[in-house]
Amino acid sequence: MFRWFENRLDPFPSQEPQRPPDTLIAFCLHYTRGAWPYLIVATVLMALIAGIEVWMFGFLGNIVDWLAAQDRETFLANQGWKLAGMAFVVLILLPGLVWLHSLFQQQTMMGNFPMRIRWQAHRYLLRQSMHFYQDEFAGRIATKVMQTALAVRECVIKLFDVLNYVIVYFLGTLLLVGNADWRLAMPLVAWLAGYLVLLRIFVPIMGRVSKSQADARSRMTGRIVDSYSNIQTVKLFSHAQREASFAKEGMHGFLLTVYRQMRLVTGLYGLLYLLNALLLFSVGWLSIALWLGEAISVGAVAVALGLVMRLWGMSQWIMWEVSALFENIGTVQDGMATLSLPRQIEDVPDARPLAIDRGEIAFEHIRFHYGKGSGVIDDLSLHIRPGEKIGLIGPSGAGKSTLVNLLLRFFELEGGAIRIDGQNIADITQESLRANIGMVTQDTSLLHRSVRDNLLYGRPDASDEMAWQAAQQAHVADFIESLRDVHGREGFESHVGERGVKLSGGQRQRLAIARVMLKDAPILILDEATSALDSDVEAAIQENLDQLMQGKTVIAIAHRLSTIAAMDRLVVMEGGRIVEQGSHAELIRQNGLYARLWRRQSGGFLESEATPTEAP
Numbered sequence: 001m002f003r004w005f006e007n008r009l010d011p012f013p014s015q016e017p018q019r020p021p022d023t024l025i026a027f028c029l030h031y032t033r034g035a036w037p038y039l040i041v042a043t044v045l046m047a048l049i050a051g052i053e054v055w056m057f058g059f060l061g062n063i064v065d066w067l068a069a070q071d072r073e074t075f076l077a078n079q080g081w082k083l084a085g086m087a088f089v090v091l092i093l094l095p096g097l098v099w100l101h102s103l104f105q106q107q108t109m110m111g112n113f114p115m116r117i118r119w120q121a122h123r124y125l126l127r128q129s130m131h132f133y134q135d136e137f138a139g140r141i142a143t144k145v146m147q148t149a150l151a152v153r154e155c156v157i158k159l160f161d162v163l164n165y166v167i168v169y170f171l172g173t174l175l176l177v178g179n180a181d182w183r184l185a186m187p188l189v190a191w192l193a194g195y196l197v198l199l200r201i202f203v204p205i206m207g208r209v210s211k212s213q214a215d216a217r218s219r220m221t222g223r224i225v226d227s228y229s230n231i232q233t234v235k236l237f238s239h240a241q242r243e244a245s246f247a248k249e250g251m252h253g254f255l256l257t258v259y260r261q262m263r264l265v266t267g268l269y270g271l272l273y274l275l276n277a278l279l280l281f282s283v284g285w286l287s288i289a290l291w292l293g294e295a296i297s298v299g300a301v302a303v304a305l306g307l308v309m310r311l312w313g314m315s316q317w318i319m320w321e322v323s324a325l326f327e328n329i330g331t332v333q334d335g336m337a338t339l340s341l342p343r344q345i346e347d348v349p350d351a352r353p354l355a356i357d358r359g360e361i362a363f364e365h366i367r368f369h370y371g372k373g374s375g376v377i378d379d380l381s382l383h384i385r386p387g388e389k390i391g392l393i394g395p396s397g398a399g400k401s402t403l404v405n406l407l408l409r410f411f412e413l414e415g416g417a418i419r420i421d422g423q424n425i426a427d428i429t430q431e432s433l434r435a436n437i438g439m440v441t442q443d444t445s446l447l448h449r450s451v452r453d454n455l456l457y458g459r460p461d462a463s464d465e466m467a468w469q470a471a472q473q474a475h476v477a478d479f480i481e482s483l484r485d486v487h488g489r490e491g492f493e494s495h496v497g498e499r500g501v502k503l504s505g506g507q508r509q510r511l512a513i514a515r516v517m518l519k520d521a522p523i524l525i526l527d528e529a530t531s532a533l534d535s536d537v538e539a540a541i542q543e544n545l546d547q548l549m550q551g552k553t554v555i556a557i558a559h560r561l562s563t564i565a566a567m568d569r570l571v572v573m574e575g576g577r578i579v580e581q582g583s584h585a586e587l588i589r590q591n592g593l594y595a596r597l598w599r600r601q602s603g604g605f606l607e608s609e610a611t612p613t614e615a616p
Helices: 002-006 024-032 036-069 072-110 112-126 130-134 138-180 182-229 231-236 240-292 298-339 400-407 430-435 451-456 464-473 477-481 505-519 535-549 584-590 593-600
Strands: 361-368 377-384 389-393 415-420 437-440 523-527 553-557 569-574 577-582
Touching: 002 072, 024 112, 024 138, 024 298, 036 072, 036 138, 036 298, 072 112, 072 138, 112 138, 112 298, 138 182, 138 298, 182 231, 182 240, 182 298, 231 240, 240 298, 361 400, 377 400, 377 415, 377 577, 389 400, 400 523, 400 553, 430 437, 437 505, 451 464, 451 505, 464 477, 464 505, 505 535, 523 535, 569 584, 569 593, 577 584, 577 593, 584 593
Parallel strands: 389 553, 389 569, 437 523, 523 553
Antiparallel strands: 361 377, 361 415, 569 577
């Protein structure tokens, strides 16, 4: 039975996620699609439960009047069927409705609804641009995804619950009490006015505080996660105390918002208690006065006081629910600022997959300045023939990595075009573009998963035999066999830790090379691919890299010039421009920048130039 209700709402819808709206109501409605039938059913059930509970108070008043006026000997004969009906409502109907409502709310909605939001938000964010992730803490983004999903659920469900109880309970109370004597309803009307004034004053303030609290919470979490993610750097520089102080600033900022919230809670709680006390006093005093004047019965007094006591407890519940509602609204607004940002790089509506048959690459008068207007790449043209292997050379900040990032379409060009086999990469799908390019970077990042998962990331449909062959070609098979993690997993099954922290830099680099060998893409980019390897290992796998490059168009970046001197053509960049091209021998004869860089090497290492860092 539980599983049937749990399967009503799909937590992982297959539809491609769209950009969420950037206004509160539209944002919540966007993520509530598909859940409306179950929300409506739960709301109707809640209204029935609230209506029956109010009716029960009225019936209890009737019982008091019957007990006061009727003979004990004839009481059951006169009222037995009514009492039996009441017993049916109390023992069967009301528990059944509560059970059914709980099944829809707890089993269908509480788990599946926020998971749908997380799933859709995560899939949307996975296709955000590199700029997006460079501007935010990873921990902060993850926190916003998690807490915004829960906040949207609470906003929607609490709003329906509160409106149900306010409308059904208060109107039912007014009708029951006013039916006995209209004067008894007057304190309730006055109480409602005071209650609404409290809500009007306190709740918006709590909403603003909650928004700043949600932002402070995600900032605090982001600082803590940042320290853990870079724990090696923290330890290398002996900055544990500094990181503790950095986190403390975030914690203190969050704590200040908690203090502000708790001050409001204390003031609100005290005023609400006083308001409820005045309601109880006034209704009690008025009902006794009306009974003394024979205007109402004893049962009416019991109903009025019982409903007031019920409202007393319920008013506090509603107040906290409304406060929590606005707290969650603040959280949603904070998360909305991140989750609803437009993607800076989108496929055009009629984008088609990249089709490569030769591997020709053409950079045509491209311009890119990271939005600064100038200073990175301006009017650069470069033609790479099918199967040609070129080396990109130049000091730091020359534009080498930027050129590669533009080819991968991590950033959009500000002018010009890049074509692969005549196809403008702006008109093809990003997935197909990157699927046809293999890349080994200097800063190798591995997933916190098994060695097998990391290798198969290059080609998910590959067999274990193919993965093992790639591992042997990259000279990683020996150390893979020796791996064992804390959970006893060995070899291919052992986990490598976050970003591959359990492996040495050279081991991570060799796994990355094996991953690209397995991918076997027609275009290959090597960005300092062997920089983390010692000379013996580099020499051992250089032959395999040469084999990997056969039949591919290759772009290699290296500061160690000896590793790319044998390329078909060397392209020398400086200040975002191509200043020299040719073979190693030709460039040495020209006695230009390349020749100077070659002469300045010591042990094959290219010294950094005093040029600006190549970064946005």
